[in-house]
Amino acid sequence: MFRAGSRRTHDKGPAAEALRLVKVTKTYGAHDSAVTALDGVTLGLGRGTFTAVMGPSGSGKTTLLHCAAGLDRPDSGIVRVDGTELTGGGEAELTKFRRGRIGFVFQQYNLLQTLTVAQNTVLPLKLAGQRVDRRRAKEVLTSVGLGDRLGHRPGQLSGGQRQRVAIARALVTEPRVIFADEPTGALDTRSARDVLRLLQQAVRLHGRTVVMVTHDPVAASYADSVLFLADGQLAGRLDAPTADAVAERLAHLGDHVATGV
Amino acid sequence: MFLLAMRSIRHRPGRFLATLLSSFLGAAIIMTFNSMHDTAARDGVDPTSAETLSTAAGVVGGYGTLLVFFAVASTLTVNVRQRAAELELLRCSGATPAQLKRMVVGEAVVVALVGAALAIGPAMLGGQALLEVFQDSGQVAESVDHSFGPIALMTGIDITLLASAGAAFLAVRRATRGHERRGGARKFLAYAALLSGAASVSATFVFSATDAALMAPPAYGAILLSVGFALMAPRLLEGVLDRLPLSGASGWLAVRNLRERAGQLAGILMSLILFTAVATATLTMQAVESDAVEASGLTKSIDAKNLETLNFTVVGIIVVFVCVMLVNSLYAATSYRAREFGQQRLAGATPGQVLGTVGAETLILTVTGVLFGMVAALAGIVPFTLVRTDGVLPGEAYGIGAAVAAIAAAVTLGTSLVTARRMLRTPAVGAVAVAS
Numbered sequence A: 001m002f003r004a005g006s007r008r009t010h011d012k013g014p015a016a017e018a019l020r021l022v023k024v025t026k027t028y029g030a031h032d033s034a035v036t037a038l039d040g041v042t043l044g045l046g047r048g049t050f051t052a053v054m055g056p057s058g059s060g061k062t063t064l065l066h067c068a069a070g071l072d073r074p075d076s077g078i079v080r081v082d083g084t085e086l087t088g089g090g091e092a093e094l095t096k097f098r099r100g101r102i103g104f105v106f107q108q109y110n111l112l113q114t115l116t117v118a119q120n121t122v123l124p125l126k127l128a129g130q131r132v133d134r135r136r137a138k139e140v141l142t143s144v145g146l147g148d149r150l151g152h153r154p155g156q157l158s159g160g161q162r163q164r165v166a167i168a169r170a171l172v173t174e175p176r177v178i179f180a181d182e183p184t185g186a187l188d189t190r191s192a193r194d195v196l197r198l199l200q201q202a203v204r205l206h207g208r209t210v211v212m213v214t215h216d217p218v219a220a221s222y223a224d225s226v227l228f229l230a231d232g233q234l235a236g237r238l239d240a241p242t243a244d245a246v247a248e249r250l251a252h253l254g255d256h257v258a259t260g261v
Numbered sequence B: 001m002f003l004l005a006m007r008s009i010r011h012r013p014g015r016f017l018a019t020l021l022s023s024f025l026g027a028a029i030i031m032t033f034n035s036m037h038d039t040a041a042r043d044g045v046d047p048t049s050a051e052t053l054s055t056a057a058g059v060v061g062g063y064g065t066l067l068v069f070f071a072v073a074s075t076l077t078v079n080v081r082q083r084a085a086e087l088e089l090l091r092c093s094g095a096t097p098a099q100l101k102r103m104v105v106g107e108a109v110v111v112a113l114v115g116a117a118l119a120i121g122p123a124m125l126g127g128q129a130l131l132e133v134f135q136d137s138g139q140v141a142e143s144v145d146h147s148f149g150p151i152a153l154m155t156g157i158d159i160t161l162l163a164s165a166g167a168a169f170l171a172v173r174r175a176t177r178g179h180e181r182r183g184g185a186r187k188f189l190a191y192a193a194l195l196s197g198a199a200s201v202s203a204t205f206v207f208s209a210t211d212a213a214l215m216a217p218p219a220y221g222a223i224l225l226s227v228g229f230a231l232m233a234p235r236l237l238e239g240v241l242d243r244l245p246l247s248g249a250s251g252w253l254a255v256r257n258l259r260e261r262a263g264q265l266a267g268i269l270m271s272l273i274l275f276t277a278v279a280t281a282t283l284t285m286q287a288v289e290s291d292a293v294e295a296s297g298l299t300k301s302i303d304a305k306n307l308e309t310l311n312f313t314v315v316g317i318i319v320v321f322v323c324v325m326l327v328n329s330l331y332a333a334t335s336y337r338a339r340e341f342g343q344q345r346l347a348g349a350t351p352g353q354v355l356g357t358v359g360a361e362t363l364i365l366t367v368t369g370v371l372f373g374m375v376a377a378l379a380g381i382v383p384f385t386l387v388r389t390d391g392v393l394p395g396e397a398y399g400i401g402a403a404v405a406a407i408a409a410a411v412t413l414g415t416s417l418v419t420a421r422r423m424l425r426t427p428a429v430g431a432v433a434v435a436s
Helices: A007-012 A061-068 A091-098 A117-127 A134-143 A159-172 A189-204 A243-251 A253-259 B002-011 B013-040 B047-082 B084-092 B097-136 B150-176 B184-206 B212-231 B233-242 B249-261 B266-295 B302-335 B338-346 B351-389 B396-423 B428-433
Strands: A017-028 A035-046 A050-054 A076-081 A102-106 A177-181 A209-213 A225-230 A233-239
Touching: A017 A061, A017 A209, A035 A061, A035 A209, A035 A233, A050 A061, A050 A189, A061 A076, A061 A177, A061 A209, A091 B351, A102 A159, A117 A134, A117 A159, A117 B249, A134 A159, A159 A189, A177 A189, A189 A209, A225 A243, A233 A243, A243 A253, B013 B047, B013 B097, B013 B150, B013 B302, B047 B084, B047 B097, B047 B150, B047 B212, B047 B266, B047 B302, B084 B097, B097 B150, B184 B212, B184 B351, B212 B233, B212 B266, B212 B351, B233 B249, B233 B266, B233 B351, B249 B351, B266 B302, B266 B351, B266 B396, B302 B396, B338 B351, B338 B396, B338 B428, B351 B396
Parallel strands: A050 A209, A050 A225, A102 A177, A177 A209
Antiparallel strands: A017 A035, A017 A076, A225 A233
C-alpha cells in the first residue's frame, strides 16, 4: 500500500528527514463556499528537531497538522513521514501507518476515561499487538513525573497531569514524529512550562521529532524553529525563536504576505 | 428552569425521541389492556364476559405495567446519564441542584405527557382489536362494545408519568451528586424483588393443576426475579468479568470498559434480562399448558386453541415492546460513545478494532443478560411444570430458550455494531472535537 515498502524502511532505521510535505493542498466545502485551508505547502523537517507552526486562526495550521499526521487526506501533494509516503487507502491502513511512526498530543488530552494512567499509556502498544513492557511504561511515566499515579483515572488528575500522561503515551511507542496540537492550550502557565520542557526533552534526549501547532508565542519559543502560516501558505521561518521575536513577527504576518515575502 | 426545559426539548427533539418512543409504547400497552377494565365495567355486560375481561386486564395488564415501568425508567436513566456534561455546564453557570432537578424532571414529564397523549389513539384501536380477539374466542359476548374510559386513561397516563418523573428524579439526583455511590436502596430493592419473586414462584404449588390462574404466580415470579437480577446487574457483570480469560487488544479494552461502565450498563442489562425471562418463561409455560391439555386425552377444544392464540398475542406484544426498548437504549448508549471511539482511533485503533471492542462488550453483556434471564425463567418454568404435568423441565424449554437467546444476541449485537459503524463514519478528529 505504501510506495516505499512501508515496514521495511521503518525497521532499517530513521530517514534523514522525519517529515516532508510537497505541494500539499486541502480545500474544504463545495465549489461556492470552498475554503482553501492549505495552498501548496512544501516543507521538510529534519530528524530530531522541534518545530512550532504558528499563524492566526484559520491560517490552516491545524489542517497542516492533520494532513501531515495522516488524520486527514490532502487533496493533492505528497506527505512523507520518516521516508515513507502516506498514500490513499482506508482508515485501517492509515491507522497502521501511523502506529510506530506518529505520536499525538492534543489540547483535549483524549485519554480514555475508563482506563488508568498506566493502561492509557500502554494502549497504543496493545492496539498494535506489540508486547507490553510494563517496566518501560513505568519508566516513561516516571520520566514525566507521574510514577506515583499509575493506578489513577484521568478524571482524578489535573489538566497538566493529564497532558503529561498523553505525552507518555506518545513516547512509549517510540514514534519518529510527535504531533502536538495546542498542547498547552488548556493549561495554566506552570503546567504549560512542564509540558513544553517534556516535549523539548523528547527531542534533545530521545532524538524524537516534534511538530507543535500553537498560537502562543511563549510556547513557540521552546521550539528550535518556528514556521509561520498565513492563508494556507508558508509565510516565513524563524530559527532560535524568542517569545518577543515570535510575537513581533506574528503581529506583522499580514504585511509579509501582502509584500510577498 | 421550566422554560429552559421546554426550550431544550424544542431545539433538540432528536434527543428526546428515545424517551418519547418508550413512553408512547409503554402508555399504549398499559391503556390497551386496562381499557378491558373499562369495558368490563360497562352497563349490561354479562358476568362471564366481565370476569374474562377483568382477568386479562389484571394479569397481563399487571405485569405489563411492571415491565413498562422498568423499561421507561431505564431509557430515562440512560438519557440523563448522557447529559452529564450539559448538567455540569449548567451547574457551573449557577444552576442549583434543585433547579437542575426541576429542569430534568420537567422535561421528562412533558415528554411523558406527549407520549401518553399520542398513545391514546393507538390504544383505542388496540383495545378494540384485543376485545375482538376475546369475542372471536367466544370468551366475551359479541354484544359487548369496547369502551375506552377513565381507568385506561388514568392508569396509562399515571404510570407513564410516575415512571418518567421518578426515573428522571433519581437519575438527576445521582448526576448532580457526583460520583458518590449509594447502593443501599438499590440493594434493598433487589433483595425485595428477589424475595417476592421467590415467594410468588413458591405460590405456584398452592394451586391445583387445572386452575385457570396457575400460570400467573410463576410468570410474576419469573419477572420479579429478573427485576431483582437486573437491579444487581452491575455486580453480576463484575462477577462474570472476573472469570473471563480474554486476550487481544479489543477484548482487553472491552473488559476494562465494561468494568468501568458496569453501573451505566445496568439499564441495558435490565431490558436484556427481562426480555429473556419473559419470553422464555411465558412461551414455555404456554407450550407446557398446550401439551397438558393434549395429554389429558381431550381433543383440543376450540376455546383452548383460541386461548393459546390469545396468550401468544399478548406475550408477543410484550416481548416486542421489551425488544424495542432494548434496541432503543442500546442505540442511545452506543451513539453516545462517538467521542470515546474517536479517542480509541487516535490512540491507534483501526475501525475494525473499535468494532471488535464493541462486539466483545456486547457479547459479554448478552451472555450475562441471557444467563440470568434464563435462571429467572427456569425458576418460573420448573414449578409450573411440576404442578401441571409432574415433569421437571419440558422438552420445549430448550428450543424456546435457544430461539430467545439467538434473538437477544442478534438484536443486541446488531444494534450496537450498526450504531458503532455509523459513529465511525465521522473522522476521528471530528468525533473527539464534538462537545458532547
